[in-house]
Amino acid sequence: MTARQKRIVFIILGLCAVAGSSVMITKAMQSNLAYLYAPETVLAGEVPENKLIRVGGLVKKGSLKRSDTSLDLSFVLTDNRGNEVTVTYDRILPDLFKEEQSAVVRGKLNSDKVMIAEEVLAKHDAEYMPEELKDVLKKEHAPAPDKTTEVTY
Incomplete structure (x- = not known):
C-alpha cells in the first residue's frame, strides 16, 4: 500500500x-428533549402522554393546594383564556414561586390530563419570562390600540 x-x-x-x-x-x-406546550395545546390532546414535556403558563390565583402532612401539592397553570392544566408536585417549590406569576413545569402528562411534575421553574425577576412562554401569552396580553395620536415637531 x-x-x-x-x-x-x-x-x-x-x-x-x-x-x-x-x-x-x-x-x-x-x-433528553422536552418540548414546551401551552395549556391550550395540552387540553386539545396534541401532547403525548407519559413523555417528558414542559408546560408553561401563569399560576392561577387560589389554585395552590398543599398537603398538611407531606410535600405534596397541586396548582393550576392557565393561559388566561380558560385553558387550565392541573399540576401535581412532591418537592419543595422555588422561593420565587407565586400565584399569578409565570412558571414552566417539566414532567409527564397522565391519561387524566394532569401534569406530574419533576421540576418547577419560577420567574426569577420582574423582567424574565421564557421566550416560548412570551409568544404563547403575547396573544392574551396584547395591549389595546391607543386611539390618541402624537404629533412631534
Missing part, C-alpha cells in the same frame, strides 16, 4: 468515526 492509499484509508476511517459519534450524540440528545 502506498503512502497516498494509507492517507485515504485514514481519512475515510476518520470520517466514519465522526459520523458514528454524531449519530450517537444526536440519539442521546433526542431522549
